[in-house]
Amino acid sequence: MRIAAAALAALALALLPAAAHAQHEHGAAKAAAKPAAGGAIEIAVTGDGWVPDQIHVKAGQKVKLVVTRKTDRTCATEIVIKEAGINQKLPLNQPVVVEFTPKKAGTLRYACGMDMITGQLIVD
Numbered sequence: 001m002r003i004a005a006a007a008l009a010a011l012a013l014a015l016l017p018a019a020a021h022a023q024h025e026h027g028a029a030k031a032a033a034k035p036a037a038g039g040a041i042e043i044a045v046t047g048d049g050w051v052p053d054q055i056h057v058k059a060g061q062k063v064k065l066v067v068t069r070k071t072d073r074t075c076a077t078e079i080v081i082k083e084a085g086i087n088q089k090l091p092l093n094q095p096v097v098v099e100f101t102p103k104k105a106g107t108l109r110y111a112c113g114m115d116m117i118t119g120q121l122i123v124d
């Protein structure tokens with residue numbers, strides 16, 4: 001009788017941490033669904049122009065843009081950020097990585113080759 005009670009108590013103790021662990025794992029899975037800090041910023045070129053057309057970044061921190069042109073109906077077939085010396089072709093439906101580090105606060109522009117379709121890159 002004593003042995004059976006001890007076995008039950010041991011079983012109960014073994015089950016308690018298991019329940020707590022299951023809850024912990026649920027929380028971890030939720031956290032993993034969030035985008036990683038310092039990750040890439042995705043920009044698309046659509047019939048509306050740049051989406052988004054305004055981005056906030058920080059001075060002295062590397063900026064990684066992943067630009068995908070999704071339409072053939074605009075003239076934005078390249079991305080030009082004059083102040084950062086960037087001029088990169090945007091092949092249709094191919095993500096293009098653009099990396100640079102803004103040195104000081106201010107507003108940079110990203111634009112098509114003719115500077116008609118523009119977006120603002122605000123450096124804080």
Ligand SMILES: [Cu+2]
Nearest residue numbers: 075112114116
């Ligand atoms: Cu243009």
